[in-house]
Amino acid sequence: MKILFASQAIDGHFNPMTGVAVRLRERGHDVGWYTGPVLADKVRALDIRHFPFRRAVEHRADNLNELYPERARLKGPRAVGFDGEKIFASNISNFFEDVRELHGDFPFDVAVVDSSMFIQRLVTRLMRKPIVTFVAIPNMESDPLVPPLFFGFKPARNLAGKAVQAAAGLLSDKVILRPAGQSYRRQHAAYGQDVPRQGRLTDEPYRCAEAIIQTGPASLDFPRRNVNPKIHYVGALLPYRPPAAAGPAxxxxxxxxxxxxxxxxxxxxxxxxxxxxxxxxxxxxxxxxxxxxxxxxxxxxxxxxxxxxxxxxxxxxxxxxxxxxxxxxxxxxxxxxxxxxxxxxxxxxxxxxxxxxxxxxxxxxxxxxxxxxxxxxxxxxxxxxxxxxxxxxxxxxxxxxxxxxxxxKQADPAAAAADVVESTGRLPEDTGP
Missing domain, CATH: 3.40.50.2000 (Glycogen Phosphorylase B;)
Structure with missing residues (x-):
């Protein structure tokens, strides 16, 4: 099976995926990786073929404030909204066109996609390829029991707390993430793709995937009313370490x-x-x-x-x-x-x-x-x-x-995640909203 990994060129998004990619390569699959040129040597060191960004802007840990000088002055919700639009939403069409083009050289059967790339809907709808969403951050799918993202809330214990969190959720949806959501919808409309109005922008990587690999154990998430059967908590997916690699003893x-x-x-x-x-x-x-x-x-x-x-x-x-x-x-x-x-x-x-x-x-x-x-x-x-x-x-x-x-310790995270990828079947005719 040909498997394409796709990730932002940011260590915190790339590193957790490396052990899974290597495990799948060791199982005999043909693995390729689409990410920024800055990570070319790291990808090749995994003995995996690298497909660099062509149209997409390479957002790295060390260049964000250089690309966007105004970012350094932003704090709190304004910083979150800025990153949502500039770092994540603005690149969606570029990511998709790069992936569609590289498919000619690497006709992948399934793609394992960093959740923050937000290309799941376009790849599944227009390329008819199954997607496994890889979530390197806490589970961001909305749920009635889970506080809204970006505020650092814990689950509310009383009506007053629930009211505050509901208001924060509206602020997040209608103000903080509005520019990113508008950009997301605009880019999808250019491809003739409608995006459901219900739910949040951050739900999209969950909606448009055959399966979701969620790093961390379920015990590090908040309780949820709705259990998404597509989500697989696989444990701590740590960066791949070659057998001989070691730091100071x-x-x-x-x-x-x-x-x-x-x-x-x-x-x-x-x-x-x-x-x-x-x-x-x-x-x-x-x-x-x-x-x-x-x-x-x-x-x-x-x-x-x-x-x-x-x-x-x-x-x-x-x-x-x-x-x-x-x-x-x-x-x-x-x-x-x-x-x-x-x-x-x-x-x-x-x-x-x-x-x-x-x-x-x-x-x-x-x-x-x-x-x-x-x-x-x-x-x-x-x-x-x-x-x-x-x-x-x-x-x-x-x-x-x-x-x-x-x-x-109860499971081998890389093996569990690799199993999820291998078990992802053909894309069904109806993949949801």
Missing amino acids: ADEWPRSYPATLVVTQGTVDNVDQDKLIVPALEAVKGMDALVIVATGGRGTAALQARYPQPNIMVRDFVDFATVFEFADVFISNGGFGGVQLSLSKGVPLVVSGINEGKNDVNARVEYAGVGISLKTESPNPRDVATAVADVLGDPGWKRRAGEMRDQF
Whole structure:
């Protein structure tokens, strides 16, 4: 079977798909990958054929503010609305035309498509190809029991909370996501495709797919009234690691401290380290703990000079799979991949982030009882210190994170996801609205 993977050129969207793609290649399938030129070497290293963007704009973690200088000044809902239109909706026609063109060289039987590309309806309707939607973020399908996206809400407990969330949902639909929704409808209308009025824009990748691969366990999602039978929670889909690949061995890190803390601000919003890394280091620099910091390759030397304490080790990149084997707390802005890796090792979290949907991830962390959310983009060092002390001092956090680790261990995520792709049959004549 010929299988096309298609993803944004953003590490957080690309990396979780790599293990699935390699597993399918190892099973004898012919796998190709459509993504940005920046990821060409990574795709080829997987022994997979690369099809680069041609018409599509390559949105990367390191060029978003360069492409859109005005983006850096936006906060909260305005930032979400801007990203929805510029980074996601604006590229839909370009993505589709690229995919339709590459089909001549690679006549794929099924496509595994990053949910944020929003080309599912066009590929299924106009190319008559079955789609497996790949969701590298928390389940974003709307449901009466699930709070609206982008606000960092947990499920409402009373009528007042439900009223607030209903109003926020209307704000999201009618204001925040309106430009993206209008762009989506306009581009589909150009192809003669009607889009149902009911539901939300973020429901489209779920509606127009034969199956959905949802990263993470169901226990890291909110309770739902409606269970979508197409959705398969497969666990922590982590980046593919060649058998010989490894970072520093666990015994290369100092092990004389009573606790180990890991700190990161992710790979996208990590330019301004005063948001999280610096407050975190100010909070914990005096603790009797090993503090491992991953900068994502930004400002490493300056941080090393600023924090010369022997217990603080600042690196461009850290092999999280190694350090989480002995870590006690993960201080993070809430990237979903990092959260899953942390929990897959039973490490509880202190999370602080709002942008790029981080607040929705962090709300789920807190709701599941596996971490403390500081509910801000720029926490006070005192609040970070208090949260870390709470997690270290209360064994319940470690116990609940351990319970989730045991859930992660129950299945092979890459194998489960590969099974979903293989079981996707021919596109039926009626694929829904």
